[in-house]
Amino acid sequence: MPLSATRSKHRFTVEYPINASPKILYPYLASASGLTRWFCQDVKIDPDHRLNFIWDNQSHYAEISSHRTNKSVRFVFLSDQKRAVPDASYLDFCIESSELTQEVFLRIVDYSEETDEIELQEMWDNLIQTLREQVGG
Template sequence: MSDKVKYEMEFPIHVSPSLLFQYISTPSGLSEWYADNVNSRGELFTFIWDGSEEQAKLISKKSGERVKFRWMEDEDTDYYFELRIQVDEITKDVSLMITDFSEDDEMEEGKMLWDNMISELKHILGSV
């Protein structure tokens, strides 16, 4: 298995941090844009796409600020994906920072996927 490479992306989103946090941290919020359906039992989140399921563990959460998940298949690794809300102190502009890991040859695909999902999120939030 080849090593994965960490990458970060930034998406400006014109919406309040508290509302945005609902969409990145709750099963109902995540199922609006990230997956077709999301269930959680404690720290274990099940993401469902077109009938296939992936499970991830919520490894850290800071209210109103960030959530970090680790896919169960990456359980014994340092790989994770994090959604973090960043607010510019001066302009108060809100951005969603994505940190993820990908194999080199899949990185462009991974970034495109995030692009598409965040566009969907912005659409739902009315932030275009």
């Protein structure tokens, strides 16, 4: 497919207050076992340290492109052949704390081909509700 025919990406950013410390929250965002508890059906890690996110019995491969313990993690999605692609979809989870109020927020950046803001908001609202139930926040 020529580059001009590729679908354009959309950056969706949303932030949620979470009643849990960054140390409790981070493993739910950055580990296969944590992500499986709220984010997708399953996450498997292959020998090359790529992650296989499984939704609706479909595999979606990703690599962690950056992470800061108890702060943030970015998953960059790969092609079906598990290769990097230009302008790849990615998912950022960033934990932010307010020094003043001691509140913890989770900022999510979902960069993908999905452009329906209402659908994305509803999907993330539901996922975060499940995450809050898992972390007790």
